[in-house]
Amino acid sequence: MQLGKNEELRQWTRTVIEKMPHLSKSQAVVLAMWSFGIVMTQSSGLTTVSVFLAELLGKKENTVRQQLREWLRDAEDKTKTKDGRASLEVTSCFSPLLSWILCLWPESEKRLALAADASTLSDRFTVLAISVVYRGCGIPIAWKIVEATKPGSWKPHWQELFRYISQTVPADWFVIVTTDRGLYADWLYQQIKSIGWHPFMRINLQGLFQIQGENSWRPINSLVPEVGQSFQALVTCFKTNSIECTLLARHDEGYADP
Structure with missing residues (x-):
């Protein structure tokens, strides 16, 4: 794919390819397009990002729009091609995302704060997320989206999320995991401790x-x-x-x- 003469997008694409090595090149390129477009337009809308990138790259808007839309579709909904379309399991991104953040951390600062949180989007979805806390912001690095009204325990979801990232942080780092009152559970406390991290849980x-x-x-x-x-x-x-x-x-x- 030609990225034209836009050096900023070219550089960002190289960074995404380097930091997310488990992605195919085409997956990394479109992820770079999406993330660059979202940051530059301050919008995650498909139309807004498509218009911006089409002008930037000198391409037709519909061409860019289709490329971005394909990234969002489930494997069974993707356009069929001779070489097929690789399905991406989002959980494969969790450890690389955390590793990416840690590689930017000061070498002498071997301390990390994580926040586990559940956020409800109206009455449709609940997002269970683990984020890196940095300067008052939370950077999501592992998440699970569940139906807000669907009965069932969140326990297996939280256990799985922590398993995905538990081996990513070096053993000699001091890690605290914060949770709000609604998430306290003795099994979650014990699981965080079993990783070697420190629960900091409101009750x-x-x-x-x-x-x-x-x-x-x-x-x-x-x-x-x-x-x-x-x-x-x-x-x-x-x-x-x-x-x-x-x-x-x-x-x-x-x-x-x-």
Whole structure:
């Protein structure tokens, strides 16, 4: 494929080919086109990106549009050609995406924060995603999209997502994994620990905890009743499905709950 004289797109395409070596060249080229077009137009709309790239590359809009559309289709929906169309399993991109980010990390900064989050798109889909946290932004590196109203546990999805990336981060790195209250589960806590990473999980105020070395159980919601208070201790958290952990609590101004 000729990319014309646009050096920025040419350079970006070379980068995508290098950093995503599991992709075929044609897959990497179209991924580069899509991502470059989205960034430059600040839109993910097919028409907007097609118009921009067609003008940039000196091609017909319909030609570019078809090329971009093919990337989005399922394998069985792709246009049939003599050499066939390779189907891409998106999970194969998770480890390379994380590796790409880590290669840009300062060599002396062997610390990483990941965030696991569930975001609902109206009443249609829920996106389960693991992202690299960097300067207040989350960069998704592994995800699963499920029907928002479909019954079933998210447990196998989260377990699978963590398995895909668990071997990508070097063993000597310090990694914390943050989750919000709605995602806490003892099995998820244990799985994160089994990788060698550190769970940093918000929990609801219900339940009891026991400070290590003590016999009494205390309610979690009694920890920091006043604004400005904080708490830290090694504890056994919850009587049912207990975990051994460090319990942190803080009540900041402007928040009704700790």
